[in-house]
Amino acid sequence: MMNILNKILKRYGDIYHPHKQVMESLKINKYLYIVLILIVIEGLLGQYMLYLNKDIWGIIFLLFYGMTIAIGSIFHFKYVEKKFGSLEEFDLEKMNKFVKLVDQEVKIDLTNKEQNQIINQMILEKLERENIKEQKKRAFTGGIFTVLLIPILLPFIIENNQDILILTVIIMLVGIAIIFFSFKSILKDYSLKYKLERISDMLKEILIFSLRDKSL
Incomplete structure:
Protein backbone atom coordinates (compact mmCIF):
# COMPACT_ATOMS: atom_id res chain seq x y z
CA MET A 1 0.00 0.00 0.00
CA ILE A 108 -5.57 4.03 -10.24
CA ASP A 109 -8.51 6.09 -11.44
CA LEU A 110 -8.79 9.09 -9.14
CA THR A 111 -12.11 10.04 -10.74
CA ASN A 112 -13.55 6.80 -9.39
CA LYS A 113 -15.24 7.53 -6.05
CA GLU A 114 -14.16 4.30 -4.29
CA GLN A 115 -10.53 4.45 -5.43
CA ASN A 116 -10.34 8.17 -4.72
CA GLN A 117 -11.56 7.73 -1.15
CA ILE A 118 -9.21 4.79 -0.47
CA ILE A 119 -6.18 6.82 -1.60
CA ASN A 120 -7.34 9.82 0.43
CA GLN A 121 -7.67 7.61 3.52
CA MET A 122 -4.11 6.34 2.98
CA ILE A 123 -2.88 9.93 2.75
CA LEU A 124 -4.69 10.97 5.93
CA GLU A 125 -3.18 7.99 7.79
CA LYS A 126 0.28 8.94 6.48
CA LEU A 127 -0.28 12.53 7.65
CA GLU A 128 -1.21 11.29 11.11
CA ARG A 129 1.99 9.23 11.30
CA GLU A 130 4.04 12.23 10.17
CA ASN A 131 2.49 14.38 12.91
CA ILE A 132 3.40 11.74 15.52
CA LYS A 133 6.98 11.62 14.17
CA GLU A 134 7.21 15.41 14.37
CA GLN A 135 6.11 15.38 18.02
CA LYS A 136 8.73 12.72 18.82
CA LYS A 137 11.45 14.78 17.11
CA ARG A 138 10.54 17.83 19.14
CA ALA A 139 10.66 15.81 22.34
CA PHE A 140 14.01 14.32 21.27
CA THR A 141 15.45 17.75 20.51
CA GLY A 142 14.29 19.06 23.88
CA GLY A 143 15.83 16.03 25.57
CA ILE A 144 19.20 16.60 23.86
CA PHE A 145 19.15 20.23 24.92
CA THR A 146 18.49 19.30 28.55
CA VAL A 147 20.75 16.24 28.83
CA LEU A 148 23.81 17.55 26.93
CA LEU A 149 23.83 21.30 27.40
CA ILE A 150 23.39 21.52 31.17
CA PRO A 151 26.27 19.12 32.10
CA ILE A 152 28.59 20.95 29.70
CA LEU A 153 27.77 24.36 31.13
CA LEU A 154 27.72 23.51 34.84
CA PRO A 155 31.51 23.20 35.29
CA PHE A 156 32.04 26.65 33.76
CA ILE A 157 29.29 28.18 35.86
CA ILE A 158 30.47 26.62 39.15
CA GLU A 159 34.26 26.78 38.79
CA ASN A 160 34.83 30.04 36.98
CA ASN A 161 32.12 32.65 36.69
CA GLN A 162 34.50 34.96 34.81
CA ASP A 163 34.57 32.81 31.66
CA ILE A 164 31.47 34.48 30.28
CA LEU A 165 32.88 34.47 26.73
CA ILE A 166 33.47 30.72 26.72
CA LEU A 167 30.04 30.15 28.22
CA THR A 168 28.43 32.36 25.59
CA VAL A 169 30.25 30.63 22.73
CA ILE A 170 29.20 27.18 23.97
CA ILE A 171 25.57 28.25 24.29
CA MET A 172 25.71 29.80 20.82
CA LEU A 173 27.28 26.71 19.18
CA VAL A 174 24.89 24.27 20.83
CA GLY A 175 21.96 26.54 19.99
CA ILE A 176 23.02 26.79 16.34
CA ALA A 177 23.42 23.00 16.11
CA ILE A 178 19.97 22.40 17.58
CA ILE A 179 18.37 25.02 15.33
CA PHE A 180 20.14 23.61 12.25
CA PHE A 181 19.06 19.99 12.78
CA SER A 182 15.56 21.00 13.87
CA PHE A 183 15.19 23.32 10.86
CA LYS A 184 16.44 20.60 8.52
CA SER A 185 13.90 18.12 9.92
CA ILE A 186 11.08 20.67 9.83
CA LEU A 187 11.79 21.49 6.18
CA LYS A 188 11.77 17.83 5.23
CA ASP A 189 8.57 17.17 7.16
CA TYR A 190 6.94 20.33 5.89
CA SER A 191 7.72 19.38 2.30
CA LEU A 192 6.22 15.90 2.67
CA LYS A 193 3.28 17.12 4.76
CA TYR A 194 2.57 19.90 2.28
CA LYS A 195 2.49 17.42 -0.61
CA LEU A 196 0.23 15.04 1.29
CA GLU A 197 -2.14 17.84 2.32
CA ARG A 198 -2.20 19.25 -1.21
CA ILE A 199 -2.91 15.84 -2.76
CA SER A 200 -5.69 15.24 -0.24
CA ASP A 201 -7.28 18.56 -1.20
CA MET A 202 -6.86 17.76 -4.90
CA LEU A 203 -8.53 14.36 -4.48
CA LYS A 204 -11.62 16.11 -3.11
CA GLU A 205 -11.59 18.55 -6.03
CA ILE A 206 -11.14 15.73 -8.54
CA LEU A 207 -14.06 13.82 -7.03
CA ILE A 208 -16.29 16.90 -7.05
CA PHE A 209 -15.47 17.64 -10.73
CA SER A 210 -15.95 14.00 -11.78
CA LEU A 211 -19.30 13.72 -9.98
CA ARG A 212 -20.42 17.03 -11.46
CA ASP A 213 -19.50 15.94 -14.99
CA LYS A 214 -21.35 12.62 -14.56
CA SER A 215 -24.48 14.46 -13.45
CA LEU A 216 -24.52 16.66 -16.56
Whole structure:
Protein backbone atom coordinates (compact mmCIF):
# COMPACT_ATOMS: atom_id res chain seq x y z
CA MET A 1 0.00 0.00 0.00
CA MET A 2 2.84 2.38 0.86
CA ASN A 3 4.41 1.64 -2.53
CA ILE A 4 1.22 2.93 -4.18
CA LEU A 5 1.33 6.10 -2.10
CA ASN A 6 5.00 6.67 -2.97
CA LYS A 7 4.21 6.29 -6.67
CA ILE A 8 1.41 8.86 -6.38
CA LEU A 9 3.78 11.25 -4.59
CA LYS A 10 6.26 10.84 -7.46
CA ARG A 11 3.55 11.56 -10.02
CA TYR A 12 2.65 14.66 -8.03
CA GLY A 13 6.30 15.73 -8.24
CA ASP A 14 6.26 15.18 -12.01
CA ILE A 15 3.66 17.95 -12.29
CA TYR A 16 4.06 20.17 -9.24
CA HIS A 17 7.77 20.04 -8.36
CA PRO A 18 9.11 23.66 -8.30
CA HIS A 19 11.69 22.84 -11.00
CA LYS A 20 8.98 21.33 -13.22
CA GLN A 21 6.74 24.36 -12.72
CA VAL A 22 9.57 26.75 -13.60
CA MET A 23 10.36 24.80 -16.78
CA GLU A 24 6.67 24.67 -17.69
CA SER A 25 6.34 28.43 -17.14
CA LEU A 26 9.33 29.04 -19.44
CA LYS A 27 7.79 26.75 -22.04
CA ILE A 28 4.45 28.61 -21.86
CA ASN A 29 5.92 32.11 -21.77
CA LYS A 30 9.22 32.57 -23.65
CA TYR A 31 9.43 36.19 -22.47
CA LEU A 32 10.30 34.86 -19.00
CA TYR A 33 13.81 34.16 -20.27
CA ILE A 34 14.31 37.91 -20.69
CA VAL A 35 12.90 38.53 -17.19
CA LEU A 36 15.24 35.90 -15.69
CA ILE A 37 18.29 37.38 -17.46
CA LEU A 38 17.39 40.86 -16.15
CA ILE A 39 16.93 39.51 -12.62
CA VAL A 40 20.36 37.84 -12.67
CA ILE A 41 22.12 40.91 -14.14
CA GLU A 42 20.47 43.36 -11.71
CA GLY A 43 21.12 41.14 -8.71
CA LEU A 44 24.79 40.67 -9.59
CA LEU A 45 25.29 44.37 -10.37
CA GLY A 46 23.64 45.33 -7.08
CA GLN A 47 25.93 43.02 -5.10
CA TYR A 48 28.99 44.18 -7.07
CA MET A 49 28.25 47.87 -6.44
CA LEU A 50 27.82 47.20 -2.73
CA TYR A 51 31.14 45.33 -2.81
CA LEU A 52 32.77 48.45 -4.35
CA ASN A 53 31.16 50.54 -1.57
CA LYS A 54 28.98 52.33 -4.12
CA ASP A 55 25.98 51.98 -1.87
CA ILE A 56 23.62 54.26 -3.80
CA TRP A 57 24.11 52.39 -7.09
CA GLY A 58 23.91 49.09 -5.24
CA ILE A 59 20.56 50.03 -3.70
CA ILE A 60 19.29 51.27 -7.09
CA PHE A 61 20.16 48.00 -8.84
CA LEU A 62 18.64 45.96 -6.01
CA LEU A 63 15.46 48.06 -6.24
CA PHE A 64 15.37 47.34 -9.99
CA TYR A 65 15.93 43.66 -9.10
CA GLY A 66 12.85 43.66 -6.84
CA MET A 67 10.75 45.62 -9.33
CA THR A 68 11.66 43.22 -12.15
CA ILE A 69 10.57 40.24 -10.06
CA ALA A 70 7.25 41.91 -9.15
CA ILE A 71 6.48 43.18 -12.65
CA GLY A 72 7.62 39.92 -14.26
CA SER A 73 5.33 37.89 -11.96
CA ILE A 74 2.32 40.10 -12.74
CA PHE A 75 3.10 39.93 -16.48
CA HIS A 76 3.36 36.13 -16.35
CA PHE A 77 0.05 35.72 -14.50
CA LYS A 78 -1.67 37.99 -17.04
CA TYR A 79 -0.10 36.00 -19.89
CA VAL A 80 -1.33 32.70 -18.39
CA GLU A 81 -4.82 34.14 -17.90
CA LYS A 82 -4.89 35.27 -21.52
CA LYS A 83 -3.74 31.90 -22.82
CA PHE A 84 -5.84 29.62 -20.61
CA GLY A 85 -8.79 31.87 -19.84
CA SER A 86 -8.03 32.07 -16.12
CA LEU A 87 -5.58 30.81 -13.51
CA GLU A 88 -8.28 28.38 -12.36
CA GLU A 89 -8.39 26.83 -15.85
CA PHE A 90 -4.59 26.56 -15.82
CA ASP A 91 -4.69 24.80 -12.42
CA LEU A 92 -7.45 22.51 -13.68
CA GLU A 93 -5.35 21.50 -16.69
CA LYS A 94 -2.44 20.58 -14.41
CA MET A 95 -4.77 18.62 -12.15
CA ASN A 96 -6.06 16.68 -15.17
CA LYS A 97 -2.46 15.87 -16.15
CA PHE A 98 -1.90 14.54 -12.62
CA VAL A 99 -5.02 12.35 -12.86
CA LYS A 100 -3.89 10.94 -16.23
CA LEU A 101 -0.36 10.26 -14.97
CA VAL A 102 -1.65 8.37 -11.92
CA ASP A 103 -4.01 6.39 -14.16
CA GLN A 104 -1.21 5.50 -16.60
CA GLU A 105 1.64 4.84 -14.14
CA VAL A 106 -0.12 3.61 -10.99
CA LYS A 107 -3.27 2.12 -12.59
CA ILE A 108 -5.57 4.03 -10.24
CA ASP A 109 -8.51 6.09 -11.44
CA LEU A 110 -8.79 9.09 -9.14
CA THR A 111 -12.11 10.04 -10.74
CA ASN A 112 -13.55 6.80 -9.39
CA LYS A 113 -15.24 7.53 -6.05
CA GLU A 114 -14.16 4.30 -4.29
CA GLN A 115 -10.53 4.45 -5.43
CA ASN A 116 -10.34 8.17 -4.72
CA GLN A 117 -11.56 7.73 -1.15
CA ILE A 118 -9.21 4.79 -0.47
CA ILE A 119 -6.18 6.82 -1.60
CA ASN A 120 -7.34 9.82 0.43
CA GLN A 121 -7.67 7.61 3.52
CA MET A 122 -4.11 6.34 2.98
CA ILE A 123 -2.88 9.93 2.75
CA LEU A 124 -4.69 10.97 5.93
CA GLU A 125 -3.18 7.99 7.79
CA LYS A 126 0.28 8.94 6.48
CA LEU A 127 -0.28 12.53 7.65
CA GLU A 128 -1.21 11.29 11.11
CA ARG A 129 1.99 9.23 11.30
CA GLU A 130 4.04 12.23 10.17
CA ASN A 131 2.49 14.38 12.91
CA ILE A 132 3.40 11.74 15.52
CA LYS A 133 6.98 11.62 14.17
CA GLU A 134 7.21 15.41 14.37
CA GLN A 135 6.11 15.38 18.02
CA LYS A 136 8.73 12.72 18.82
CA LYS A 137 11.45 14.78 17.11
CA ARG A 138 10.54 17.83 19.14
CA ALA A 139 10.66 15.81 22.34
CA PHE A 140 14.01 14.32 21.27
CA THR A 141 15.45 17.75 20.51
CA GLY A 142 14.29 19.06 23.88
CA GLY A 143 15.83 16.03 25.57
CA ILE A 144 19.20 16.60 23.86
CA PHE A 145 19.15 20.23 24.92
CA THR A 146 18.49 19.30 28.55
CA VAL A 147 20.75 16.24 28.83
CA LEU A 148 23.81 17.55 26.93
CA LEU A 149 23.83 21.30 27.40
CA ILE A 150 23.39 21.52 31.17
CA PRO A 151 26.27 19.12 32.10
CA ILE A 152 28.59 20.95 29.70
CA LEU A 153 27.77 24.36 31.13
CA LEU A 154 27.72 23.51 34.84
CA PRO A 155 31.51 23.20 35.29
CA PHE A 156 32.04 26.65 33.76
CA ILE A 157 29.29 28.18 35.86
CA ILE A 158 30.47 26.62 39.15
CA GLU A 159 34.26 26.78 38.79
CA ASN A 160 34.83 30.04 36.98
CA ASN A 161 32.12 32.65 36.69
CA GLN A 162 34.50 34.96 34.81
CA ASP A 163 34.57 32.81 31.66
CA ILE A 164 31.47 34.48 30.28
CA LEU A 165 32.88 34.47 26.73
CA ILE A 166 33.47 30.72 26.72
CA LEU A 167 30.04 30.15 28.22
CA THR A 168 28.43 32.36 25.59
CA VAL A 169 30.25 30.63 22.73
CA ILE A 170 29.20 27.18 23.97
CA ILE A 171 25.57 28.25 24.29
CA MET A 172 25.71 29.80 20.82
CA LEU A 173 27.28 26.71 19.18
CA VAL A 174 24.89 24.27 20.83
CA GLY A 175 21.96 26.54 19.99
CA ILE A 176 23.02 26.79 16.34
CA ALA A 177 23.42 23.00 16.11
CA ILE A 178 19.97 22.40 17.58
CA ILE A 179 18.37 25.02 15.33
CA PHE A 180 20.14 23.61 12.25
CA PHE A 181 19.06 19.99 12.78
CA SER A 182 15.56 21.00 13.87
CA PHE A 183 15.19 23.32 10.86
CA LYS A 184 16.44 20.60 8.52
CA SER A 185 13.90 18.12 9.92
CA ILE A 186 11.08 20.67 9.83
CA LEU A 187 11.79 21.49 6.18
CA LYS A 188 11.77 17.83 5.23
CA ASP A 189 8.57 17.17 7.16
CA TYR A 190 6.94 20.33 5.89
CA SER A 191 7.72 19.38 2.30
CA LEU A 192 6.22 15.90 2.67
CA LYS A 193 3.28 17.12 4.76
CA TYR A 194 2.57 19.90 2.28
CA LYS A 195 2.49 17.42 -0.61
CA LEU A 196 0.23 15.04 1.29
CA GLU A 197 -2.14 17.84 2.32
CA ARG A 198 -2.20 19.25 -1.21
CA ILE A 199 -2.91 15.84 -2.76
CA SER A 200 -5.69 15.24 -0.24
CA ASP A 201 -7.28 18.56 -1.20
CA MET A 202 -6.86 17.76 -4.90
CA LEU A 203 -8.53 14.36 -4.48
CA LYS A 204 -11.62 16.11 -3.11
CA GLU A 205 -11.59 18.55 -6.03
CA ILE A 206 -11.14 15.73 -8.54
CA LEU A 207 -14.06 13.82 -7.03
CA ILE A 208 -16.29 16.90 -7.05
CA PHE A 209 -15.47 17.64 -10.73
CA SER A 210 -15.95 14.00 -11.78
CA LEU A 211 -19.30 13.72 -9.98
CA ARG A 212 -20.42 17.03 -11.46
CA ASP A 213 -19.50 15.94 -14.99
CA LYS A 214 -21.35 12.62 -14.56
CA SER A 215 -24.48 14.46 -13.45
CA LEU A 216 -24.52 16.66 -16.56
